[in-house]
Amino acid sequence: MLLETITCLVWGTTGFLNNIRALLWIGVQQFTTRRVQLKLFTHLHGLSLRWHLQRKTGEVLRVVDRGTNSINNLLNYVVFSILPTIVDIIIAIVYFVTVFNYIFGVVVFLAMAMYLAVTVIVTEWRTKFRRDMNLRDNETNSVAVDSLMNFETVKYYGASEYEGKRYYEAILRYQAAEWKSTASLNLLNSGQNVVITLGLFAGSMLCAWSVIHGLDTLHLTVGDYVLFGTYIIQLYGPLNWLGTYYRMIQQAFIDMENMFDLLDEEQEVLDIPDAKEIMIKHGEIEFNDVSFYYEPAKPILRGISFKVHAGQTFALVGHSGAGKSTIIRLLFRFYDIHGGNIKIDGQDISLVKQESLRHFIGVVPQDTVLFNSNIMYNVRYGRVDAADNEVISAAEAADIHRRILGFPKGYDTVVGERGLKLSGGEKQRVAIARTLLKAPTIVLLDEATSALDTRTERNIQTSLAKVCENRTTLIVAHRLSTIIHAHQILVLDEGEVIERGTHEELLEKGEHYASMWNEQLTKHEEVAGTESIVEEGEITANT
Structure with missing residues (x-):
């Protein structure tokens, strides 16, 4: 009887100690998982x-x-x-x-x-x-x-x-x-x-x-x-x-x-050891003989040079593959250049901290990707510590506030993965509101309206004008009618600037830009003529 009692006590004590061990191990396991996952996550973002x-x-x-x-x-x-x-x-x-x-x-x-x-x-x-x-x-x-x-x-x-x-x-x-x-x-x-x-x-x-x-x-x-x-x-x-x-x-x-x-996996773009915070007051952009390639055998930019003064709007145009979007990515320092330098307010962007540089730059991309969360979260992402009333003000400035209120859940509406529940115009307006909330010194528009229809594009242009107001702006444009107001237009071909000037100056030259303008104008007239014929046919049928 005594032996059985001792055996039971031993088994009970062993089970109790195992439970204590498992309980203490939970903290160790969670700490390890947390540190490893965070390290991986931050490394992937880097x-x-x-x-x-x-x-x-x-x-x-x-x-x-x-x-x-x-x-x-x-x-x-x-x-x-x-x-x-x-x-x-x-x-x-x-x-x-x-x-x-x-x-x-x-x-x-x-x-x-x-x-x-x-x-x-x-x-x-x-x-x-x-x-x-x-x-x-x-x-x-x-x-x-x-x-x-x-x-x-x-x-x-x-x-x-x-x-x-x-x-x-x-x-x-x-x-x-x-x-x-x-x-x-x-x-x-x-x-x-x-x-x-x-x-x-x-x-x-x-x-x-x-x-x-x-x-x-x-x-x-x-x-x-x-x-x-x-x-x-x-x-x-x-x-x-x-x-x-x-x-x-x-x-x-x-x-x-x-x-x-x-x-x-090595981080391709790194801050130098003594990198400092960039100090931007005016937002003057300067490209000095910039060269870049994704693959050495195929240069993308060949000695690009231009200067955008504070508050000015520059447009980049050209056929696909000319290097327009690459210039935007380089300014945001997604890649390091292979020749020349890029400066903002006289400061070489390769010598400053990336995060501080990106803090002053706002981007409205061609393909806006939203988080699978509600609209409030997606707009607030422009400045994560912004109050609700600031988010709403940004949405009003982007002319999306009334549209949001028309949704059953308003600002709590979940946009779905990559924002697929919203239309193209709605996604672009959310991106514009997000950029307005960020209030950057420099604005980059990477063909922000090229995927939209003409009517939606005209409506959004008003919102984009508010984003760019009194800010240094660099626009990558597909439709030339959207950049006729630019202070200067750079025409790129095979990674080189082949023409530069205002809209009127480039038309007077009658060269590459004028050819592109006439080509788009002809297409626009053909589309307008087709729409007119369709409307007349509908009227005749109804009569």
């Missing part, structure tokens, strides 16, 4: 636009998820499983050497050494299967996320069946890699069982021989035989788990490989 244009979102998210989980698993296995098992093995060897005979210690040691050798060799061999399985898992997740993010495109082209087939093939590739990994795991388990069985068999035969015939001066009893067998079996339990833990640790390292690859 990478260049070039890297982000090439990334696969689904794959990156999968890598981050697996990597953080593997770190927690690794710490857990090492602290609570590997070390206690190693201590058990050492104690067992010492016990059999001192109490039984050194031969028993040698048998136990050899069995455990063979077990660990098989575990290490086979685990190292099957590492390539686990690594391939991870790559296929990343690929499958990337296909799924990419397809879902392009839901509308899939529907436009009736490609649902094709996307399903593509995803199915990705799953098949993953499962083929998974089969190899799982089959090799079964092979490992079989090898471990063979080693354990042989070790137990050899030790038991040796112990039985000693019970019957004796071994040197050692004569064991049947009780010693039972003790040996019981001890060995109990020892092989944690030893078996040791092999499992080693395999899982190896797996954790493999899972972390992709995460470390992300962390090893």
Whole structure:
């Protein structure tokens, strides 16, 4: 009765201590996860636009998820499983050497050494299967996320069946890699069982021989035989788990490989060690003989030079690929230039902190991407500490306030992923409101209205005029009618400025810009004539 009571107390105490350990480990695990995920997140945001244009979102998210989980698993296995098992093995060897005979210690040691050798060799061999399985898992997740993010495109082209087939093939590739990994795991388990069985068999035969015939001066009893067998079996339990833990640790390292690859990605655009905050009062922009390329074999900008005085509006025009949007990206310092320099108020932007530079610049892009949150959040993103009334004032200035109030939930309306629940004009007005709230010194308009219809474009031009009022403005324009008010227009071709001047001056020259203007004017007249014919046809039909 006393023995049963003591046993119950021991089991109860062990369970209680395990619960305490698990409770204390929660804080350690959360701290580790928090630090790793934050480090990865900030590192990814620090990478260049070039890297982000090439990334696969689904794959990156999968890598981050697996990597953080593997770190927690690794710490857990090492602290609570590997070390206690190693201590058990050492104690067992010492016990059999001192109490039984050194031969028993040698048998136990050899069995455990063979077990660990098989575990290490086979685990190292099957590492390539686990690594391939991870790559296929990343690929499958990337296909799924990419397809879902392009839901509308899939529907436009009736490609649902094709996307399903593509995803199915990705799953098949993953499962083929998974089969190899799982089959090799079964092979490992079989090898471990063979080693354990042989070790137990050899030790038991040796112990039985000693019970019957004796071994040197050692004569064991049947009780010693039972003790040996019981001890060995109990020892092989944690030893078996040791092999499992080693395999899982190896797996954790493999899972972390992709995460470390992300962390090893070098930041292309870095602040110099003694970089200072940029001080902008007027917003004068100066490009001095700027050269840039994405690939050395194909230069994008060739010795671009121009100067935008404070409060002036400059426009960049030219055919696709001329380098217009690249100039905007360089001014925002998404890339470092390969020749010349870019200055704002006389300060070289490569010598100042990037964050301070971007604080003074507002951008209204061609393709406005919104967060999958409400309108209030998206407008407030221009200045995250802005009060609600400031957000509303910015929306009013962008002429979107009344439209927002017309939604059932007003400013609490969720815009959907990438803002797809809003029309193109509504998204642009939200972007304009966001920029107005930021109140930047310099405004960059990267073909902000090229994707809109003529009527919407005219309405938004009024809002854009408010954004650019008394601010240094650089406009990338597709429709030349939107930049006739610019103080100077730069015409780019193959990365070079081939013409510059006001709208009237360039028309008088009758060269490249005049040709573009006449071409767009002709197209506009054709469209207007077509609309007139359609309207007359509708009137006749109604009559």
